[in-house]
Amino acid sequence: MSKELKYWRGIEELENTPEFAKLKENEFAEQLPMDEFLGDSSLAEGKTPRRDFLKFLGFGVTAATLAACEAPVTKTIPYLFKPEEVTVGIANYYASTYFDGYDYCSVLVKTREGRPIKVIGNDLSAVTLGGINSRVQASVLNLYDAERLKGAVKNGAPISWASADKEIGDKLAAIAGRKGKIAILSSTIISPSTTRAIDEFTAKYGNVEVVQYDSVSYAGIATANGLSFGKAVIPTYSFDKAETIVGIGADFLCSWLSPQEHAIQYAKGKKIETGADHKNIKLSRHFQFESGMSLTGSNADIRTMVKPSEIGIVAINLYNEIAKSKGKATLPTRKLDKADINIAKAAKELLASAGKSLVVAGSNNPDVQVIVNGINDMLGNYGNTINLDVADKTKQGSEKAVTNLVTQMNAGAVEAVLVLGVNPVYTLPNAKDFSAGLKK
Secondary structure (H helix, E strand, O other): OOOOOOOOOOHHHHHOOHHHHHHOOOOOOOOOOHHHHHOOOOOOOOOOOHHHHHHHHHHHHHHHHHHHOOOOOOOOOOOOOOOOOOEOOEOEEEEEEEEOOOOEEEEEEEEEOOEEEEEEEOOOOOOOOOOOOHHHHHHHHHHHOOOOOOOOEEOOEEOOHHHHHHHHHHHHHHHHHOOOOEEEEEOOOOOHHHHHHHHHHHHHHOOEEEEEOOOOOOHHHHHHHHHHHOOOOOEEEOHHHOOEEEEEOOOOOOOOOOHHHHHHHHHHHOOOOOOOOOOOOOOOEEEEEEOOOOHHHHOOOEEEEOOHHHHHHHHHHHHHHHHHHHOOOOOOOOOOOHHHHHHHHHHHHHHHOOOOEEEEEOOOOHHHHHHHHHHHHHHOOEOOOEEEEEEOOOOOOOHHHHHHHHHHHHOOOOOEEEEEOOOHHHHOOOHHHHHHHHOO
């Protein structure tokens, strides 16, 4: 009885079929004309000329390579009626916009015979200026994910779109008939066509509430601007115009707000441009205060580690340094020892470049953002490096609205919920409450 194999190279070897047993005796699946090739050269006698030996060696390697490549035969069938825009072997590029509720940028999509194969940044974009990151580049893989749904599914079983449309439409019509409430919970919507579709949906069914939800929220910035300036918006930032930059827990080159846009701007401020005399070299200065190493922190001129609980204190201490120089009242706080040394350095350089500086914070706490607003206001950065009139619309989610929706769901006040592009059961802090409300 033969010993059972612990490892095998394929199903055939595991099952040890008669065909496999026959083929494995031979090195190659087909008979190779070795004798005909060698002819009368006395290789076996050890008298083979060098040329014949190299010829034999080359043939053996080639034959082994070809025998190892068992790829299926692929036949190319020409178009009977070729589309005008498709030429086999020639790539087409299409301008598009990528936005998944997290990353936004203008892109060019490279396609071959109608299949997207690569995503690159669009240099003609006035916003992202050709900027792109690895997440956007990798997004093309989603199109070839074998686990993607191929159609509508009900309770885990596939159904036709016609059946799904009819069943959902009938239930929504019944809810609208008794003036019940319908909620749409979605990620931030910036698409004009999606906005129009939702407007038409609302006009048809009446009592509809649209709630936008961001798994990583920036609502604290909008709330703070509403308190400070009466404009509850997220402003746009110009890092390229800033000679001094201070980041307080904000990884603006990788994940904070609009990293594709910020990275291109930041790079401009770090580009050496000199005249013929090689003088007047001026690069932006960057101070970063953060708890963990980030891409932004690794590029900073001066990086300072602080505890997560000290982020707000860093903002207050920086505010006080600027306020003292401006002759304004300071805020109560406490010392941070080593961090205060770099805070004083940052304040000095911010004051030296007032109007051409920028302070940003990654905290979603409105109180911290109000303090940062005060710093930028004292430095005269609004209208220069910060623009409140051109708002960033890519983060419109509101935790307050989501919390209110969950409360209404659990109270039985919502009869239908349409979830669009978000996964609150996975990302909400109070996911259990949402799940309980969804069952109703």
